[in-house]
Amino acid sequence: MSLLEIFAPIASDMNVVDALIRKRLHSDVVLIRQVAEYIIHSGGKRLRPALVLFTANALGYQGCRHHELAAVVEFIHTSTLLHDDVVDESDLRRGNKTANALFGNAASVLVGDFLYSRSFQMMVSVDNMRVLQVLADATNVIAEGEVLQLLNCHNADVTVDGYLQVIHCKTAKLFEAAARLGAILADASPEIEQAMADFGMHIGTAFQIIDDVLDYSADESETGKHLGDDLAEGKPTLPLIHTMQHGTPEQVARVRHAIENGGREDFPAVLEAIQATRALDFTRDYARVEADLALKALHPLPASIFKDALLELPDFAVARCF
Numbered sequence: 001m002s003l004l005e006i007f008a009p010i011a012s013d014m015n016v017v018d019a020l021i022r023k024r025l026h027s028d029v030v031l032i033r034q035v036a037e038y039i040i041h042s043g044g045k046r047l048r049p050a051l052v053l054f055t056a057n058a059l060g061y062q063g064c065r066h067h068e069l070a071a072v073v074e075f076i077h078t079s080t081l082l083h084d085d086v087v088d089e090s091d092l093r094r095g096n097k098t099a100n101a102l103f104g105n106a107a108s109v110l111v112g113d114f115l116y117s118r119s120f121q122m123m124v125s126v127d128n129m130r131v132l133q134v135l136a137d138a139t140n141v142i143a144e145g146e147v148l149q150l151l152n153c154h155n156a157d158v159t160v161d162g163y164l165q166v167i168h169c170k171t172a173k174l175f176e177a178a179a180r181l182g183a184i185l186a187d188a189s190p191e192i193e194q195a196m197a198d199f200g201m202h203i204g205t206a207f208q209i210i211d212d213v214l215d216y217s218a219d220e221s222e223t224g225k226h227l228g229d230d231l232a233e234g235k236p237t238l239p240l241i242h243t244m245q246h247g248t249p250e251q252v253a254r255v256r257h258a259i260e261n262g263g264r265e266d267f268p269a270v271l272e273a274i275q276a277t278r279a280l281d282f283t284r285d286y287a288r289v290e291a292d293l294a295l296k297a298l299h300p301l302p303a304s305i306f307k308d309a310l311l312e313l314p315d316f317a318v319a320r321c322f
Contacts, residue, residue: 003045006312009305010053017049017070024071024118031103035111039078039099047207047313048178049074055182055196058306065126066185072135073178075119080142080174082112087150088233130184138177145169154234156244156256163238167208168201175204195297199310202294207317209287212237213280216271231270234262238286240270242279251276284318291318 007014025036049070056066082099084090086108091101100108116139123132149166152158179200183193215230216239230237236259244252251273258266274280291314301307 001312001316003316006309006316007046007050009309010050010057013053013057013067013070014046014050016064016067017046017053017074020067020071021074024075024122027114031107032111032114035082035099035103035107036078036115038102039082039111040074042096044074044078046074048077048174051175051178051200052182054306054310055179055199056185057182058301058304058310059183059186059188059192059196061182061186063185065128066182068122068126069131069181069185070178072119072122073174073181075115075122076135076139076142077174079112079115079119080146080170082108082115083146087146088229090229128184131181134177134180134184138173141169141173145171145173149235152236154260154262155236156259158236158241160238160241163236163241164205167205171208172201172204175207176200192300195300199294199297202290202297203314203317206287206290206294206314209238209283209290210318210320212239213283213287215239216274217280228264228267228271231258231267232262232264234259238283239274239279242282243270243273243277246277246279247273287318291315 021040022037025033025040027033027036052066052070052073085098086100086105090098098108099111103111119135123135145166145168149170152162152166176197177200180193180197183196188196212230215227215237226232231240240255240259244255247255254266254269255273258270294314294317295311298307298310301310
């Protein structure tokens with residue numbers, strides 16, 4: 001199923017969230033509005049806010065605070081993108097120029113800070129200490145993940161566990177928080193809340209692992225970014241780790257050199273080594289395991305169209321090509 005089809009049960013909710021995002025983006029500072037609106041409306045999948053809406057609806061929530069929290073989650077995600085692109089010196093995202101390429105690094109960092117602080121203003125308006133705790137913890141863990149990734153760059157000795165630690169902190173934590181928030185709003189039992197959090201963590205992990213596959217296999221016209229960006233930045237992702245564990249001495253040396261030095265000069269040889277060791281197949285299989293764990297976590301949910309849609313998301317995360 002396409003993402004549009006999966007999102008059909010929450011289409012009206014998503015329209016409300018989009019309107020709320022536009023409203024909450026308002027600032028008297030023109031540059032803040034320009035940068036924030038540019039990145040917010042640049043074609044993101046809205047998966048994280050969708051998890052808030054899906055889980056709240058699947059558990060029978062009847063209020064409207066799930067709209068506010070879905071917008072909060074999107075603001076937090078967007079602020080991390082702004083900061084990421086500055087740190088990574090990226091110039092292309094989703095087929096468009098990054099905000100830092102268009103407006104400059106200083107504007108991107110400061111507007112990212114604005115979105116973070118605006119998201120906390122919105123959290124307070126929900127008036128739920130448990131919500132505040134979950135989102136405060138999540139943003140702190142995400143920041144730790146960003147620093148861990150920075151420390152891992154150009155380190156060819158990163159293990160699978162070290163790689164997964166970065167993913168769990170940097171990417172999957174916000175998925176986990178989003179799914180947990182829906183359960184909190186619905187006053188779900190601790191067991192159901194944890195099951196939803198597990199679902200978010202596993203699908204977020206699968207999603208990021210497939211992103212790392214696409215960096216070596218996707219169509220640039222579909223992904224909207226350059227192939228080999230991770231390699232150019234010296235990021236030791238799972239395809240590279242697997243290649244170093246199973247390649248010939250020459251292949252291992254080539255991959256190590258590429259990670260430690262960055263750049264794109266080694267990309268053709270590294271890609272050949274990745275293909276020779278079937279590293280992309282291995283990485284997709286790893287993501288499939290995470291997707292299956294996400295599906296298992298949904299078992300306690302009562303039957304509904306929202307549960308049916310959630311059951312489609314893990315397959316979408318693994319099968320997507322951009």
